[in-house]
Amino acid sequence: VTRANPTGAPLVAVVGPGADATDDLCALAAQVGRLLAERGAVLLTGGLGGVMAAAAEGARDGGGLAIGLLPGTDRAAGNADNTVAIATGLGQARNALIVRAADAMISVGGSWGTLSEIALCRRSGKPVVCLRGWRVLDGAGKPVPLDEAATPEQAIELLASALRWAPAAD
């Protein structure tokens, strides 16, 4: 069943590559989406394919809502598991909208678009947890610390801890 009242539920973005996402990444994203839904979070994604579609499918399987913020102007470009697709017409500026609207973010895999979202999220001071992503070195070659998780379960735990987010009551 879809939860009737997610008001007050955390809004968590899951970001990652679209069409060129591997099956492995999609499987991780689906599991992340399911776990988020089961804990009562609302999923926010870029609304397209690959990691975005897999996360939305997981959220649906978990009985949750998936909102897709599409870059283009055609709602039909969204994946079939979006509960609601919002065609923003903002192009890549919709990445900033995702970060702005979300309480926290989980990235699955790496791409330039994903990196822009991680960077904007860090810039804004919101929690972001990375699964299988790129890494960043500062000018002196030292790693810039990111919260990295090895599994979807660990990603959710790290996020819940950062958000001081207790599990949904059953």
Added chain:
Amino acid sequence: VTRANPTGAPLVAVVGPGADATDDLCALAAQVGRLLAERGAVLLTGGLGGVMAAAAEGARDGGGLAIGLLPGTDRAAGNADNTVAIATGLGQARNALIVRAADAMISVGGSWGTLSEIALCRRSGKPVVCLRGWRVLDGAGKPVPLDEAATPEQAIELLASALRWAPAAD
């Protein structure tokens, strides 16, 4: 019950004054929201008070989803009947986002913000139906035609006709 799968449902914006909306306008907006939900549409609003809150309350009563696109950066500014509140941080540019994302619009009452949304909707060629709104005269003093409805029921009928939108199956 909240509908489990609104994918493919029309996304209809209801716009109108916020804090200074009269009780009459709010009653109309609540009825519009309820009728839209009962027909299976997803409601899109600016997420704040007055007409926006009343429409969301109606959508909830009708078992539908209400997405609120807030102008500011704080999700807590949204009304309590938003199913999901998206804090866009875009200021009044979120009006254009509402128009962009919606398939059609119903305006309830008049204000400068509402007029901007009607104008953008007409600019984009999408159907817009006005309940109790302002009117516009061209440079020669002739009325610029708008689709005006006398009741919420008539507004929905005009909209459904423009969208070639059949009633939801029961």
Added chain:
Amino acid sequence: VTRANPTGAPLVAVVGPGADATDDLCALAAQVGRLLAERGAVLLTGGLGGVMAAAAEGARDGGGLAIGLLPGTDRAAGNADNTVAIATGLGQARNALIVRAADAMISVGGSWGTLSEIALCRRSGKPVVCLRGWRVLDGAGKPVPLDEAATPEQAIELLASALRWAPAAD
């Protein structure tokens, strides 16, 4: 000569119809653009043709700067008299960007896009002066007051008064 340092100069938007603007409107817009430039203002427009191009041509003739905020992603769509064209890729949301960035606005003629800009400007409380535009009636059929000017010179005077803007020193 182009002014070397417009920092602190008022940023004034001139808005109006594009491709379907009449010659009369374009002549008015060109005069508005020239007068603004001669008083030291920076011109802001939507960067396309018609009223926007005429205003930019006037600003150039008056030795001023014209910034065009285009809706699309291709800078080449801008008119040839933009000093700088900014391809925003925001679609009609760029109308809100024009209003946001400007200190005040002059509208020349009427169209749905223009009306959206007037409405957003009024919503934001910034001065807007209308030359040959549409008029608005409230729900009771009473005119909603707008600052209307009969000539470009009068439009500038009304604007300067609203901005408490003294003429540029020679």
Added chain:
Amino acid sequence: VTRANPTGAPLVAVVGPGADATDDLCALAAQVGRLLAERGAVLLTGGLGGVMAAAAEGARDGGGLAIGLLPGTDRAAGNADNTVAIATGLGQARNALIVRAADAMISVGGSWGTLSEIALCRRSGKPVVCLRGWRVLDGAGKPVPLDEAATPEQAIELLASALRWAPAAD
């Protein structure tokens, strides 16, 4: 002298840290801004302090134009060397606007905001050259190639080559 007619000139973004930029980075940015102006480019920045202000100062010294796209709603937050400051009110979504509007980008130094701009620029396929910036490793720990320059002069040469941009005629 300020160039009277930059229509057709490349629009080059210079991005980098604001208030916490070191003196070394600011000196590099000023030199980049000056060289861009001397070659006839229009400078685009985020309009604030640090690297942004230094680049604008350099552009002014080189007789060019500097457009600042500010994140906030107050034009007065811009640095004193912006030729024109555009208060976008878009928050960090203005980073995407900078990338969208620019033909190419030079980053000076590293920060999360800067990294978001580099990533969006790479995502869009536009040339970006990095001076003293962060580096990125893919999931396997291999460096993701970026065009890196050792000096402002080399940054301009790399950019000009990528844009097939001949020096301005004197």
